[in-house]
Amino acid sequence: MSDTAAPPYPSPRTEGHPLDPPPVLGRLRERAPVSRVTLFDGSQAWLVTRHAEARQALRDDRLSVDSRTPGFPFLSAAQTEIRDMPPTFPRMDPPDHSVFRRLLAPEFTIKRMEALRPLVESDVADMLDRLEAAGPPGDLSAILTLPLASLVICRLLGIPYEDAELFQTRAAVMTDQTATPEQVRTARMDMLGYLQQLLAHKAEEPADDLLSRMVAQEDEAAGVSRRDLVGVAMILMFGGHETTAHSIDLGVLALMENRDQWELLRERPELIPGAVEEVLRHQTILETGLPRIARADLTLGGVAIKSGEGVLVSLVAANRDESAYPDPDRLDVTRPVTANRHLGFGFGVHQCLGQPLARIEMQVTLAALLHRFPDLRLFKEPKELDFRGQMAVYGPTSLPVTW
Numbered sequence: 001m002s003d004t005a006a007p008p009y010p011s012p013r014t015e016g017h018p019l020d021p022p023p024v025l026g027r028l029r030e031r032a033p034v035s036r037v038t039l040f041d042g043s044q045a046w047l048v049t050r051h052a053e054a055r056q057a058l059r060d061d062r063l064s065v066d067s068r069t070p071g072f073p074f075l076s077a078a079q080t081e082i083r084d085m086p087p088t089f090p091r092m093d094p095p096d097h098s099v100f101r102r103l104l105a106p107e108f109t110i111k112r113m114e115a116l117r118p119l120v121e122s123d124v125a126d127m128l129d130r131l132e133a134a135g136p137p138g139d140l141s142a143i144l145t146l147p148l149a150s151l152v153i154c155r156l157l158g159i160p161y162e163d164a165e166l167f168q169t170r171a172a173v174m175t176d177q178t179a180t181p182e183q184v185r186t187a188r189m190d191m192l193g194y195l196q197q198l199l200a201h202k203a204e205e206p207a208d209d210l211l212s213r214m215v216a217q218e219d220e221a222a223g224v225s226r227r228d229l230v231g232v233a234m235i236l237m238f239g240g241h242e243t244t245a246h247s248i249d250l251g252v253l254a255l256m257e258n259r260d261q262w263e264l265l266r267e268r269p270e271l272i273p274g275a276v277e278e279v280l281r282h283q284t285i286l287e288t289g290l291p292r293i294a295r296a297d298l299t300l301g302g303v304a305i306k307s308g309e310g311v312l313v314s315l316v317a318a319n320r321d322e323s324a325y326p327d328p329d330r331l332d333v334t335r336p337v338t339a340n341r342h343l344g345f346g347f348g349v350h351q352c353l354g355q356p357l358a359r360i361e362m363q364v365t366l367a368a369l370l371h372r373f374p375d376l377r378l379f380k381e382p383k384e385l386d387f388r389g390q391m392a393v394y395g396p397t398s399l400p401v402t403w
């Protein structure tokens with residue numbers, strides 16, 4: 001197969017606007033729902049770019065998340081570092097995966113998360129005070145969105161907030177597609193060492209937090225070992241941090257670029273929950289496709305996928321599919337995107353565990369910004385900002401705003 005038939009993946013956004021998916025994804029989606037792409041090591045995988053096929057793939061149990069399976073589609077040399085490691089639950093298939101979802105589900109109910117809303121509101125208010133004191137202009141990402149996401153997840157898990165920086169620096173290395181395998185290994189070992197000590201402490205002196213409750217349910221025989229729980233802690237820190245912060249950053253950027261939508265939200269704040277869903281669709285932050293490996297032959301979008309072939313489900317592409325959303329490139333806060341129709345949180349058994357929390361953080365921050373800084377403006381154009389283009393989680397490295 002020639003290179004044009006299987007373009008390199010992932011491709012950076014250099015060709016188009018930083019708030020829009022790389023144009024090649026649109027071209028592939030127009031041509032076929034599932035296409036061949038070439039990965040960093042010259043191997044090929046299937047890339048799913050249409051919405052219907054993305055949903056179909058994510059709920060097909062013949063597509064496994066087990067990264068130890070030969071042929072698993074890694075996206076960089078750094079990522080291959082996880083190949084031989086014992087998997088954490090996002091890289092397990094049912095029934096092993098279900099053990100952890102059952103354990104964690106009660107911790108992330110909408111009711112439990114809603115109880116955190118007042119605390120998130122007061123955190124956001126404090127951080128906006130800091131922003132106001134610092135500027136104008138001020139870096140929204142450094143003063144508000146990253147610290148907020150970090151504080152909220154630390155508090156939920158029972159991790160001292162003073163230790164958050166350790167996570168931020170290590171997490172940045174571990175999601176950096178340009179990091180060497182050695183750098184990724186060192187960052188991972190630092191985090192695991194820290195979490196092992198923390199869980200040992202929680203086993204001895206339990207507190208009213210998620211990690212203490214998890215340690216209390218440790219049960220080797222039931223498939224929940226201390227090592228598994230260290231993995232759970234790491235995944236939650238990871239999953240809950242940059243994702244939420246960058247979704248807010250990109251939401252603010254997109255609303256500033258579409259000023260009419262910002263003004264509409266000022267007039268009608270009741271549209272904010274819908275606007276958050278639209279941001280999650282329009283500004284999908286998981287830049288690279290969700291990786292799966294076929295463990296049986298299957299047909300997807302008319303394409304025959306053989307057992308042992310890699311599949312990447314591009315949420316970025318699927319969320320801009322015009323067969324699912326009319327005028328998909330337009331940010332429209334009144335669009336009737338129901339909570340489970342967009343794919344910003346994935347789909348199927350691995351759908352985001354932390355979505356009720358992420359929604360609250362996004363809704364509260366947006367509401368507070370609209371109220372406190374109705375005249376908010378970007379201090380730099382999106383094209384002048386640096387984006388973490390080669391990272392798994394897309395977002396600006398800083399977000400200077402003025403008011």
Ligand code: HEM
Nearest residue numbers: 090239240243244247290344345346350351352353354358
């Ligand atoms: C706007 C913010 C967020 C976005 C866009 C997001 C997106 C996603 C997506 C797309 C997946 C599916 C991955 C896959 O199928 O391979 C996922 C899974 C996951 N997310 Fe999130 N996430 C966000 C916030 C959070 C938060 C706040 C937490 C934790 C507090 C969290 C924890 C997780 C976990 C544990 C999984 C793995 C679930 C599993 O495999 O069963 N996420 N997330």
